[in-house]
Amino acid sequence: xKHISRKKLNYSNSDIINGIVFGFSASLxxxxxxxxxxxxxxxxxFRNWYLIMISxxxxxxxxLFIGGLASxxxxxxxxGMACFVFMICLKGDSHTNTLAGYFLVVAHCFYxxxxxxxxxxFLAPFLYLHHKKLDFxxxxxxxxxxxxxxxxxxxxxxxxxxxxxFIFGQVNLTVPGILLTIAFSLLLGYVVPAILPGAHAWHKGxxxxxxxxxxxxxxxxxxxxxxxxxGITPPDVIVRDNPIYAxxxxxxxxxxxxxxxxxxxxxxxxxxxxNGRSFRSFSHLIxxxxxxxxxxxxxGMPICLINIGFYGFLFLAYLNLVIFLTEGAGxxxxxxxxxxGALTFTAMGQHPRNIWPILFGYLCLxxxxxxxxxxxxxxxTWSISTQSYLNSVAFATGLSPITGRYGIRAGILSGxxxxxxxxxxxxxxxxxxxxxxxxxxxxTALVLLPILEHYIPATREEIKSFRLNMADLIxxxxxxxxxxxxx
Numbered sequence: 001x002k003h004i005s006r007k008k009l010n011y012s013n014s015d016i017i018n019g020i021v022f023g024f025s026a027s028l029x030x031x032x033x034x035x036x037x038x039x040x041x042x043x044x045x046f047r048n049w050y051l052i053m054i055s056x057x058x059x060x061x062x063x064l065f066i067g068g069l070a071s072x073x074x075x076x077x078x079x080g081m082a083c084f085v086f087m088i089c090l091k092g093d094s095h096t097n098t099l100a101g102y103f104l105v106v107a108h109c110f111y112x113x114x115x116x117x118x119x120x121x122f123l124a125p126f127l128y129l130h131h132k133k134l135d136f137x138x139x140x141x142x143x144x145x146x147x148x149x150x151x152x153x154x155x156x157x158x159x160x161x162x163x164x165x166f167i168f169g170q171v172n173l174t175v176p177g178i179l180l181t182i183a184f185s186l187l188l189g190y191v192v193p194a195i196l197p198g199a200h201a202w203h204k205g206x207x208x209x210x211x212x213x214x215x216x217x218x219x220x221x222x223x224x225x226x227x228x229x230x231g232i233t234p235p236d237v238i239v240r241d242n243p244i245y246a247x248x249x250x251x252x253x254x255x256x257x258x259x260x261x262x263x264x265x266x267x268x269x270x271x272x273x274x275n276g277r278s279f280r281s282f283s284h285l286i287x288x289x290x291x292x293x294x295x296x297x298x299x300g301m302p303i304c305l306i307n308i309g310f311y312g313f314l315f316l317a318y319l320n321l322v323i324f325l326t327e328g329a330g331x332x333x334x335x336x337x338x339x340x341g342a343l344t345f346t347a348m349g350q351h352p353r354n355i356w357p358i359l360f361g362y363l364c365l366x367x368x369x370x371x372x373x374x375x376x377x378x379x380x381t382w383s384i385s386t387q388s389y390l391n392s393v394a395f396a397t398g399l400s401p402i403t404g405r406y407g408i409r410a411g412i413l414s415g416x417x418x419x420x421x422x423x424x425x426x427x428x429x430x431x432x433x434x435x436x437x438x439x440x441x442x443x444t445a446l447v448l449l450p451i452l453e454h455y456i457p458a459t460r461e462e463i464k465s466f467r468l469n470m471a472d473l474i475x476x477x478x479x480x481x482x483x484x485x486x487x
Contacts, residue, residue, distance in 0.1 A: 212438015361415020395437025
């Protein structure tokens with residue numbers, strides 16, 4: 001028998017990233033059709049999508065409740081395809097940070113981001129990039145990250161300037177509201193690119209959701225100025241009488257599991273084929289610390305695809321376990337979305353081995369709190385399947401470099417601390433910053449890192465590596481300033 005060589009298929013990392021974005025977006029669009037038949041919403045999908053787009057959407061606005069399963073899938077697929085169009089039309093290669101931005105966009109399309117309110121946030125940074133003569137494609141992720149502020153857009157456009165009570169399904173645009181939306185969009189375009197680098201210095205790269213910390217603080221200022229300072233009552237989350245949601249609420253779990261199991265199986269299979277019908281190098285990836293790591297450069301995107309699949313299965317198993325064992329939200333729109341959000345940095349630092357201690361940290365907080373409540377004779381009012389804890393744990397996985405660098409115990413502690421503050425941070429920005437989980441993870445890193453650095457000092461090799469990385473960053477910044485002065 002002749003030996004058949006198993007060569008890797010000749011696709012660049014950029015090609016595979018574009019393929020992942022197209023594949024996930026197409027799957028969401030196809031799923032929208034399937035879901036419309038599954039729930040009986042056929043014929044009302046576009047009408048319900050319209051209701052999603054004209055509704056104010058502070059956290060946590062459930063798009064399955066506002067529009068329905070099919071329209072939420074359509075919303076995510078449409079926004080994802082819009083990102084794909086920009087990725088293939090702009091000259092240059094797609095990078096892992098572009099993929100991260102994409103996952104954050106489609107994740108929040110189930111609760112807070114839609115095909116209308118994304119555009120002012122998405123397009124505004126292009127003004128800054130044009131002004132600074134920066135490459136559009138290399139900085140496309142900044143435009144995607146800026147969609148974190150989409151709830152502000154919907155609020156300013158549809159409700160903020162209304163003197164009468166907002167009525168669901170009705171649109172009353174005002175000139176002040178439109179002008180306020182435009183002004184805020186322009187502000188985003190110049191502020192977001194400026195605050196991202198600074199946030200990275202705060203947590204030193206140990207919070208992969210870098211934008212969450214910066215955006216949370218900026219959103220804290222905007223929210224308090226526009227509401228507290230101006231004496232305007234903060235708005236409530238929109239509610240709707242949706243009989244389909246009530247009747248299919250418990251069946252969404254089955255649908256979600258079928259959808260994601262199919263997607264993650266395809267990811268593993270495609271990664272296996274693209275890697276020359278082999279899982280070779282995956283064992284090296286899951287031993288990586290995840291700190292300042294680009295898995296695509298180190299191991300190739302086929303291995304990252306395999307990582308997406310196995311990582312996705314682990315997180316999906318966690319969700320099913322906590323929902324089965326405790327009473328909570330179940331598979332709502334936000335729960336659908338956070339599965340995608342948890343995949344954000346699977347090509348830049350997250351893998352099954354460095355995120356399970358963080359998931360376990362959430363469980364530890366629940367058990368410790370339940371123990372003390374039992375001693376005190378009180379009933380615990382929350383569980384780890386409460387919506388805020390489900391959302392938070394997906395983005396707490398951004399602390400995975402802490403596990404990789406400082407060990408399992410540090411990872412469990414980071415999850416424990418993150419879970420303990422996740423319900424409080426949303427009040428700081430009124431729910432108008434979608435990256436609240438990343439904001440919480442950033443605060444956790446700020447508190448935990450000085451303690452870890454004090455008791456577990458870095459080795460000489462790590463200090464040398466850190467200095468080299470900082471030197472590279474300084475060199476890039478100096479060259480950027482020189483080129484700006486020349487232009």
